[in-house]
Amino acid sequence: MSSFLQNLAWLAKPPADFRSRCGQITADPVQGYSTIRSLATTALDTNQLLRLAKTIHRYRQAGQSDDKSTPFRLAYVSNGTPDLILGALTGTAPRYGLALECIASNYDQPVQDILNPDSLVHHFNADALLIALDWRALPIAANLGGSTNDAVNRLLDYIQVILEGVRDNDKATCIVQTFPPPAERILGSYDRVLPGSPLNVLGRFNLALDDMVQRVGGVLLDVAALAESVGLVNWHSSSAWNLAKFQFSEAFVPLYADYVCRTIAAMRGKSRRCLVLDLDNTLWGGVIGDDGLAGIQIAQGDATGEAFLDFQRYLLSLRKAGVVLAVSSKNNDQTARLPFRQHPEMLLREEHFAVFQANWNDKPSNLMAISQQLSLGLESIVFVDDNPFERELVRRTLPQVAVPEMPEDPALYALTLSSAGYFESISFSPEDSKRADFYQGNARRAALQLQVTDIESYLESLQMEIWFQPFEETGRKRITQLINKSNQFNLTTRRYTEAEVASFEASPDFFTMQVRLKDAFGDNGMISAVICRANSGLEWVIDTWLMSCRVLGRRVENMVLREILAHASERGIRYVRGLYLPTDRNSLVEHHYPNLGFSHVASHADGSTEWLLPVEGANVLPAPMVVHSESLAAQ
Amino acid sequence: MKDRIEAGLTEIFRDVFEDDTLVVHRDLTARQVEGWDSLTHVRLLLTAERKFGVRISAAEAGQLKRVGDLLDLLHAKIEKSPRRYGSNFSV
Numbered sequence: 001m002s003s004f005l006q007n008l009a010w011l012a013k014p015p016a017d018f019r020s021r022c023g024q025i026t027a028d029p030v031q032g033y034s035t036i037r038s039l040a041t042t043a044l045d046t047n048q049l050l051r052l053a054k055t056i057h058r059y060r061q062a063g064q065s066d067d068k069s070t071p072f073r074l075a076y077v078s079n080g081t082p083d084l085i086l087g088a089l090t091g092t093a094p095r096y097g098l099a100l101e102c103i104a105s106n107y108d109q110p111v112q113d114i115l116n117p118d119s120l121v122h123h124f125n126a127d128a129l130l131i132a133l134d135w136r137a138l139p140i141a142a143n144l145g146g147s148t149n150d151a152v153n154r155l156l157d158y159i160q161v162i163l164e165g166v167r168d169n170d171k172a173t174c175i176v177q178t179f180p181p182p183a184e185r186i187l188g189s190y191d192r193v194l195p196g197s198p199l200n201v202l203g204r205f206n207l208a209l210d211d212m213v214q215r216v217g218g219v220l221l222d223v224a225a226l227a228e229s230v231g232l233v234n235w236h237s238s239s240a241w242n243l244a245k246f247q248f249s250e251a252f253v254p255l256y257a258d259y260v261c262r263t264i265a266a267m268r269g270k271s272r273r274c275l276v277l278d279l280d281n282t283l284w285g286g287v288i289g290d291d292g293l294a295g296i297q298i299a300q301g302d303a304t305g306e307a308f309l310d311f312q313r314y315l316l317s318l319r320k321a322g323v324v325l326a327v328s329s330k331n332n333d334q335t336a337r338l339p340f341r342q343h344p345e346m347l348l349r350e351e352h353f354a355v356f357q358a359n360w361n362d363k364p365s366n367l368m369a370i371s372q373q374l375s376l377g378l379e380s381i382v383f384v385d386d387n388p389f390e391r392e393l394v395r396r397t398l399p400q401v402a403v404p405e406m407p408e409d410p411a412l413y414a415l416t417l418s419s420a421g422y423f424e425s426i427s428f429s430p431e432d433s434k435r436a437d438f439y440q441g442n443a444r445r446a447a448l449q450l451q452v453t454d455i456e457s458y459l460e461s462l463q464m465e466i467w468f469q470p471f472e473e474t475g476r477k478r479i480t481q482l483i484n485k486s487n488q489f490n491l492t493t494r495r496y497t498e499a500e501v502a503s504f505e506a507s508p509d510f511f512t513m514q515v516r517l518k519d520a521f522g523d524n525g526m527i528s529a530v531i532c533r534a535n536s537g538l539e540w541v542i543d544t545w546l547m548s549c550r551v552l553g554r555r556v557e558n559m560v561l562r563e564i565l566a567h568a569s570e571r572g573i574r575y576v577r578g579l580y581l582p583t584d585r586n587s588l589v590e591h592h593y594p595n596l597g598f599s600h601v602a603s604h605a606d607g608s609t610e611w612l613l614p615v616e617g618a619n620v621l622p623a624p625m626v627v628h629s630e631s632l633a634a635q
Numbered sequence: 636m637k638d639r640i641e642a643g644l645t646e647i648f649r650d651v652f653e654d655d656t657l658v659v660h661r662d663l664t665a666r667q668v669e670g671w672d673s674l675t676h677v678r679l680l681l682t683a684e685r686k687f688g689v690r691i692s693a694a695e696a697g698q699l700k701r702v703g704d705l706l707d708l709l710h711a712k713i714e715k716s717p718r719r720y721g722s723n724f725s726v
Contacts, residue, residue, distance in 0.1 A: 019655055047650040047682060054653065083674055242693055244677040251685060 004412075005230050006251050008258065010404040010420040011043040012395070018048060022055045032059050033068065033094075038399060040094035046084060046253045049091035056090055068584050069099040070268050074260075075126040075172065077105040077114060079137035080247035088257035095258070096265035097379065107245065110137065114165040126172040128267070130221070130260065131162060134247045135179050135202060144186070146196040148204060155205045156212060163216050173497065174218035175263060178206040180227030180248075183236045217498045219426050221263050226256070262421040269485025272402060272422040273435075274376050275318065276367060278385035279329040279336055279358070283348065284308050285410065289335050299345045307410040312347040314414035319352055322435035323423055324374060326355040328366040328383075333358045354440040363390050364397040374439050375549050377488070382422045384413075429478055431525040438550055441521035456624070459554060463520040464625035466556070468563045471505045471512040471529075478526050479514055482546060487585035490546040491578065491592060509534045510543075511567060515560060517551055517625075527551045528560055538574045540564075545578075549588075555623035561596055562622060563629060568615045577601075578611040596620060640687070640709050644702065647682045651675055661703030679705075687713055 003009075015021060021039060025032045036059065039052055074089065076082050082104030093100035103124050105113040110133065113119040121129065138155055159176070166174050181202040185191045191199040206224050213220050227235035230252060237249035248256070265271060280287045285297030285304045298312075299305040319325050325348075329336050336358035340350045350356060355373050357366045363385070371378050378400040385391055391403045404420050406413065425432070471479055480498045487493065496504075504510040515528035528551075531544040542564075547557060568576055578593040594600065597618060598611035645659045652670050665671040680691050683705070689712040699705050 019649075047678070051650070051653055081674070084678070239690075239693055240677075240681065243680075243696060244674065246677075250678075250681045 004415070005255055005419060006234075008043040008254060009407070010416050011041065012405055014039065014042040014044055014048060018044075019051070022051055025055050026058045026062070032064055034399065037069075037094045037097075040091060041399075044091065044254060046088060046250060049254060049257065050084070050087040051091075053087040053090035056094075065099075069094065069097045070270065070584075071099045071101070072128070072264055072268065073124060073126045074100060074102040074264070075105065075121045075124050075129045076102055076132055077110045077121060077129055078132040078247065079107060079110050079134065079245075080132070080241075081107055081245045084246070084250065084253050085132075085257070088253045089260055092254070092257040092261045093264075096261045097270055098261060098264060098268070100261070100264070111162060111165075114162055114169070117169040122169045126170065128173045128175050128219075128264065129166055129170065131159075131174055131176045132223075132247070133177065133179075135182060135198065136241075136247075138179070140198065140201060143196040144194065148195045148200055151196060151201045152205045152208060155201070156208055159209060159212065163212070163218065167216070171497075173267070174213070174216065175221050175260075176209065176213045176218050177221045178209060178224035180224045180232060180235060183232040219263060219267060221259065223256075223259075226259055230255070258421065262424040263426065266424040266426045267484065269487055270379070271424050272382050273322075273380040274324040274326060274354075274370070274374060274382070274439075275315070275417075275422075276326045276328050276370055276381055276383045277315070278387065278390070279327060279331065279339075281386040281410075282384060282406075282413075283312060284339060284346075288339055289331060293338055293342055296339060296343070298339065298343060304410065305345075307413070309345065309347060311410060311413040314417070316347060316352065318417075318423060319436045320433055321423065321425075321428070322432040324354050324376070324436050324439040325352055326370050326374070327353050327357060328363055328370065329358045330360055330363075331358040352436075354436070354443045363394055367394065367398060367401060373443055375442065375552060376439070382417075382420075384417070427477070427481060429481065431478060434523070434525065437522060438524060441519075441524075442550055444521055460624045461520070462554065464554065464623070465518045465628065466559055466625050467516040467518075467628045467630075468560075469514050469516075469630045471501060471514055473502075475514050475526060476501055476505075479529050482526065482529050482548070483544065486546040486548070487583070488549050488588050489552070490544075490583075490586050491542065491589055492544055492581045493583050493586060494544055496544075504531055511540060511564075511571075513560070513563065513567075515547075515556070517556060524548070524551060528556065530560060530564060532564065532568075532576070534573075535577065537572070539577055540568055540573050540575075541577045542579065545592075555621065557592070558596065558620050559623055559625065559627065562620050563627075565613075565615055565618055565620070566629075573615055576613045576615060578613070580609045580611070582607040636713075637706060637710055640706055640713070643686060644683070644706065644709075647679060647686060651678050651682060659702050661701065661706060663702040664700065683709060689713060689716065 018039065021035060025035050036052070036056060044052060076086060086102050086104055089102055090100050103120065105121050113121045139158055140151065140155065143151065163174055166172065179202050181199045185199065186197055187194055191197040194200055210220055227248070235248050235252060237246065240246040240249055277283060285308055286295055288296055297305040298308050300309070315325060337350060339346050340348065355370045357370060367378065367381060367383060371381060378398055382402045382404070383394050384404065384406065386406050394401055395403050402422055404416055407416060476498060480496065480501050483501065484495050504512050511532040513530040514526055517524040517527045528547040529544065530542065532540040533543045535541045564576060578598050580590060580593060582590065593611035597620065598613045600609065601612045602610040641659060645657065648657050648659050649655050652668060652675065665676070680696055684691055687709055689709065691708065695708060699708070
């Protein structure tokens with residue numbers, strides 16, 4: 001099965017005319033980016049990734065830009081040869097909607113590069129440094145029988161020096177790799193407990209590394225787990241190291257690049273959030289409309305039935321982790337619901353799905369309807385269907401949707417989804433585990449909205465309660481997460497680290513506000529954050545204003561503005577200035593400030609605009625909700 | 636057989652050097668191909684290993700002077716492992 005991972009089996013095969021398509025991109029830059037992206041979503045090998053990377057470079061040199069993608073600058077700090085890796089990363093990035101620019105440290109002195117404030121790495125102005133060292137770079141002298149604790153502490157000190165070097169010389173986030181142990185054993189199984197053996201030391205070191213990285217607000221890339229998945233004897237290649245200082249076997253470069261890119265995508269809030277599932281031969285064996293309740297395969301005691309049960313179990317665990325589930329099936333509605341209602345062994349039930357679409361429309365139309373009903377963009381959706389025709393149709397019409405190649409054998413369904421890494425996360429908060437419920441509540445709210453024609457009585461029926469509070473320690477993690485992940489309702493898309501967020505809390509020049517919302521359908525959790533900076537004694541500039549799209553259309557933003565104005569007034573502020581900095585994702589809020597009654601004061605060449613609102617006399621329409629406001633005195 | 640290996644090598648060379656007009660022959664050497672440096676040399680060998688399902692040791696790699704040497708080496712290795720030849724070698 002290591003070839004399953006090595007070949008990125010969940011991705012479609014590259015087109016036979018891959019080379020000539022690369023050539024066309026340079027020749028026809030207008031269609032270029034969509035071609036780049038569609039090629040990048042296929043299972044390219046290392047040579048093909050390098051060719052695509054060169055094509056992307058030429059495309060950029062021709063003055064074209066990947067304007068639909070998120071720019072990211074990565075410095076690759078490694079003790080191995082970087083050449084293949086950098087190209088593979090550049091070629092993989094469009095798969096995740098990223099426009100990646102990367103440089104590498106000097107491979108023979110990665111640590112010196114970090115500690116030297118004048119090194120190329122620090123002048124690059126990276127968004128993140130990927131600390132891609134392997135065990136060969138560690139001070140790990142074989143000391144069999146010696147103290148494992150001492151050895152682990154020595155390694156931790158070493159990494160600490162590196163992380164501090166980054167903190168002192170750079171604003172970048174650190175992505176730190178765990179360390180796969182070498183494949184060779186000394187005394188065999190006993191190595192696991194043999195003090196001072198590489199397996200023993202690195203095993204404990206990886207665990208401790210996890211804590212250390214969390215503490216400094218870094219991001220962990222678990223290369224040790226990746227290497228274990230493919231097998232250490234496959235991952236490592238002494239000859240590749242001896243010949244060319246490749247850290248691991250060249251065969252896994254595409255897989256490694258995918259892991260790095262999915263992690264970066266998660267850092268930028270671009271992980272997928274919703275899984276739309278077909279029913280027949282996807283959630284059970286057979287066709288419910290033909291085979292009937294007794295004929296479909298979904299039960300213990302039958303190998304195929306058990307495989308589908310395993311898949312359902314896996315889907316439920318994804319749902320608990322915050323992935324929203326939905327159904328899109330070509331079926332009569334009542335027939336499609338039958339197994340969920342009446343089959344005793346089904347694990348999935350109707351209540352687990354936010355949207356249930358069983359009809360005879362084509363799947364792309366259904367996917368668009370699901371996207372609208374959940375207020376989730378198509379780029380948040382994964383579509384799972386056993387039917388190659390449906391998969392290809394969705395790929396062609398809705399390229400933003402991720403569509404994994406599904407294996408013939410349902411026993412591999414869960415592994416396929418898991419390997420594809422659609423739901424990569426860099427953190428997990430209690431709010432995440434409730435997310436599927438939030439969206440389900442949303443779909444019910446949408447259904448209610450259809451019944452209630454008058455918007456005011458609809459908003460009243462929601463029985464909303466809102467909480468305003470300055471930033472503080474317990475909310476800080478979630479605030480930082482929102483600041484770094486919100487793309488759509490985000491006026492400035494300025495990203496801040498947890499440390500920066502903490503500094504705003506303490507500074508007298510900043511006014512901060514976190515917002516929570518509850519309604520008749522449940523607790524929405526923290527849904528908005530605002531940072532105002534005092535421009536003078538008389539004016540606040542709204543540096544950051546973002547909101548979760550789950551609560552759109554309820555005039556929550558009006559209530560937030562009213563709260564800002566109340567605090568501003570209390571502090572003698574006369575004007576509030578709003579900025580809109582356009583990105584490819586935030587056109588939703590282009591008219592946010594004029595809609596709230598701000599006056600236009602400036603437009604800039606980069607498309608950004610500035611808006612002003614006098615504090616006294618501002619008239620902002622409230623929404624029906626109970627307001628809990630932590631007074632200014634508490635800040 | 637050697638013809639098929641040679642055709643397979645041509646594909647590999649075109650991939651690695653991004654030149655779709657390149658045709659390999661026995662007497663081709665690094666000096667005659669633009670971009671044939673130590674890194675692309677290793678890439679050629681690794682891609683060939685994967686394509687033909689064989690392993691090339693560092694010692695063997697060090698003795699290759701021209702494409703003909705690589706061709707002979709691959710041929711000898713493929714002859715020795717006919718089963719792998721069947722499953723991995725598709726030109």
